[in-house]
Amino acid sequence: MTDDTTPFDLGPQTRIVARLAEQVRDDQLADPTPCPELAVRHLLGHLLGLSVAFRDAARKDLGPTTDTPPDASVPDIGPDWRAELPKALEELADAWRDPAAWTGMTRAGNVDLPGEVAAAVVADELVVHGWDLARATGASYDPDPALLDVCHAFLRAAADEGDQGNGIFGPVVPVPGDAPLLDRAVGLSGRNPAWTSPVRGVAEGN
Secondary structure: OOOOOOOOOOHHHHHHHHHHHHHOOHHHOOOEOOOOOOEHHHHHHHHHHHHHHHHHHHHOOOOHHHHOOOOOOOOOOOOOHHHHHHHHHHHHHHHOOOHHHHOOEEEEOOEEEEHHHHHHHHHHHHHHHHHHHHHHHOOOOOOOHHHHHHHHHHHHHHHHHHOOOEOOOOEOOOOOOOOOHHHHHHHHOOOOOOOOOOOOOOOOOO
């Protein structure tokens, strides 16, 4: 518990993601990511969009930002993304510090779900897409340990419930049980922990 009122705090992980984004160079925006359909610029656009959507989901401010399916269009960034993304990430973390965000029903990605489930979903998104961004740009990556635990538990439960080897983002990639927790979470999300950017050939961080 973070303050005896909310189960976990998104703040440490949103700050990690913001730092990763800050390090992205303009010449890396077209580089590939572990998400086959997304270049770095699209991944950044997705992070911005999900931060706004789940911020509004926490506030129960339902409308266009929470009603649009994530696959409605390929996300992208605008000219002011370097200022917009860290601001949206900070607002996201702050919104989920309100105990009311965790109660009742809300909506994100045009899906109605309990507040506590929405919090687990966005925790998963921040951890996994943080890995995506780090791998795509060659940055080192150490996610917030508390949120990594939440992410792994969420993905493990989702995979067990599906019982068909399908991860949230794609088919589960088998990973040894004694592998680092981040690798196991990445595999459950449908990614190969050994993925490296073809731009550099070797990932510079993990």
